[in-house]
Amino acid sequence: MLDLPRRHLLRGGLSLGGLTFLTGCDISDTDAVQRALAAVSRWNDRVQAALFSGTRLAPTFDERLAVKDFRYNAWYPAEKAPRLDADTYRLRLGGLIADKRPWMVRDLHALPQESQVTRHVCVEGWNMIGKWSGTPLRVFLERVGADTSARYVGYECADGYYEGMDMATALHPQTIMAFSQSDAAIKQKHGFPFKLRIPTKLGFKNAKWVTTIFVTNTQPRGFWPDRGYNWFSGI
Amino acid sequence: MSAPVIAEQRHHFLLRLAHWSQALAILVMVGSGWRIYNQEPIFPFRFPVELTLGGGIKQTLSRSNDPGVANAIAWHFAGMWLLLAGFLLFVLYGVLSGHFRRAYFPVGPKSVLRDFIAAATFRLPHTLGVYNAVQRALYIGVLAAVLMMFVSGLAIWKPVQLAWITFLLGGFQGARIVHFMFMAAIVGFVIVHVALVAIVPKTLQSMVLGRATARAHAPAGE
Numbered sequence: 001m002l003d004l005p006r007r008h009l010l011r012g013g014l015s016l017g018g019l020t021f022l023t024g025c026d027i028s029d030t031d032a033v034q035r036a037l038a039a040v041s042r043w044n045d046r047v048q049a050a051l052f053s054g055t056r057l058a059p060t061f062d063e064r065l066a067v068k069d070f071r072y073n074a075w076y077p078a079e080k081a082p083r084l085d086a087d088t089y090r091l092r093l094g095g096l097i098a099d100k101r102p103w104m105v106r107d108l109h110a111l112p113q114e115s116q117v118t119r120h121v122c123v124e125g126w127n128m129i130g131k132w133s134g135t136p137l138r139v140f141l142e143r144v145g146a147d148t149s150a151r152y153v154g155y156e157c158a159d160g161y162y163e164g165m166d167m168a169t170a171l172h173p174q175t176i177m178a179f180s181q182s183d184a185a186i187k188q189k190h191g192f193p194f195k196l197r198i199p200t201k202l203g204f205k206n207a208k209w210v211t212t213i214f215v216t217n218t219q220p221r222g223f224w225p226d227r228g229y230n231w232f233s234g235i
Numbered sequence: 236m237s238a239p240v241i242a243e244q245r246h247h248f249l250l251r252l253a254h255w256s257q258a259l260a261i262l263v264m265v266g267s268g269w270r271i272y273n274q275e276p277i278f279p280f281r282f283p284v285e286l287t288l289g290g291g292i293k294q295t296l297s298r299s300n301d302p303g304v305a306n307a308i309a310w311h312f313a314g315m316w317l318l319l320a321g322f323l324l325f326v327l328y329g330v331l332s333g334h335f336r337r338a339y340f341p342v343g344p345k346s347v348l349r350d351f352i353a354a355a356t357f358r359l360p361h362t363l364g365v366y367n368a369v370q371r372a373l374y375i376g377v378l379a380a381v382l383m384m385f386v387s388g389l390a391i392w393k394p395v396q397l398a399w400i401t402f403l404l405g406g407f408q409g410a411r412i413v414h415f416m417f418m419a420a421i422v423g424f425v426i427v428h429v430a431l432v433a434i435v436p437k438t439l440q441s442m443v444l445g446r447a448t449a450r451a452h453a454p455a456g457e
Contacts, residue, residue: 059394
């Protein structure tokens with residue numbers, strides 16, 4: 001049925017596919033490819049910053065849709081999640097902030113709070129609607145005299161996790177320090193005493209067990225962005 | 236003396252550039268998309284990891300504690316620009332040059348059905364440079380499918396900034412399913428397309444070199 005040139009063609013077609021897929025491992029793992037992909041990722045940061053609106057709100061949902069038994073997600077099991085003590089916990093502040101005095105849990109709880117029922121979207125592809133309540137990060141940053149004309153807010157966590165976001169997102173009205181979830185104090189495995197709830201960012205930017213917040217003009221590194229994920233990760 | 240040329244197919248350089256950009260981009264998008272899908276499958280199956288793009292799983296696990304999903308996403312969000320460029324060039328060239336109007340139209344359900352039955356019973360002759368109704372419908376269809384991949388991809392990428400698109404596609408999970416379905420349609424198209432090119436290799440010649448001819452003594456195809 002097939003004549004000789006056609007056989008060549010088929011073989012050529014197969015090896016072209018092979019180059020791209022079967023040796024895909026080799027292609028992806030070379031430094032040159034990694035650098036090129038990282039360069040496009042930085043370009044995508046800029047595109048996403050341009051798409052982001054500081055006033056456009058994430059869709060909100062009826063409270064009945066909020067999942068109470070929320071999915072736990074980290075690179076280690078929930079049993080190993082940090083256990084922070086409400087009495088000894090201190091939130092440290094750094095960078096371009098006027099009043100860097102550390103904060104205790106009861107002082108944080110005295111701040112004004114808001115609730116939201118929003119969708120958490122994970123970079124892995126799953127999503128879950130939850131209800132969170134807490135203080136808008138903007139209110140907190142203004143209270144401590146942060147330079148909100150700076151470019152970034154970075155944060156560090158009790159488990160060694162670290163992340164950062166652009167100032168526009170930090171000042172977004174739905175970016176909150178969530179002290180409670182489903183109308184109860186946020187569970188230990190979900191970030192007690194608080195997690196940063198950022199409904200305009202992918203889940204991995206929503207850091208748990210936050211122990212340090214700093215303001216900076218240098219783009220803060222992120223745990224997963226250091227492992228190849230996109231830095232801006234807006235949704 | 237060689238036999239007279241009875242049919243000819245020509246493809247402008249811009250059209251070939253747009254075609255091959257999209258071909259490469261689709262390979263990258265499908266390969267990386269399957270790796271991303273595997274991390275959180277919609278349906279009760281995963282794609283064989285050898286067919287996916289995103290690096291060796293062992294390498295990325297040791298380098299970054301991640302099974303190549305970061306890598307696949309980086310490929311996906313780089314490939315999308317190549318696909319967008321190729322798609323826009325193809326559509327702009329096709330519309331402005333009149334190529335779409337001449338080569339894809341007229342087409343209608345009657346002629347598609349007629350040519351499909353003829354093809355299925357091996358009675359559809361292939362004339363180099365002229366698309367039959369099934370081809371026309373498929374080419375229009377795959378362009379529409381690529382367009383829908385952009386729409387559903389935006390709905391997944393930006394469910395807050397472009398929440399209205401996500402809403403129109405039935406929410407975040409709905410958008411993922413739409414994205415999957417049009418991926419399947421494109422993969423189906425690619426399989427049929429490549430199989431037909433293998434049967435009529437001259438079409439590959441014209442898509443690479445820009446011109447192919449069929450002569451009277453050696454009709455193209457069967």
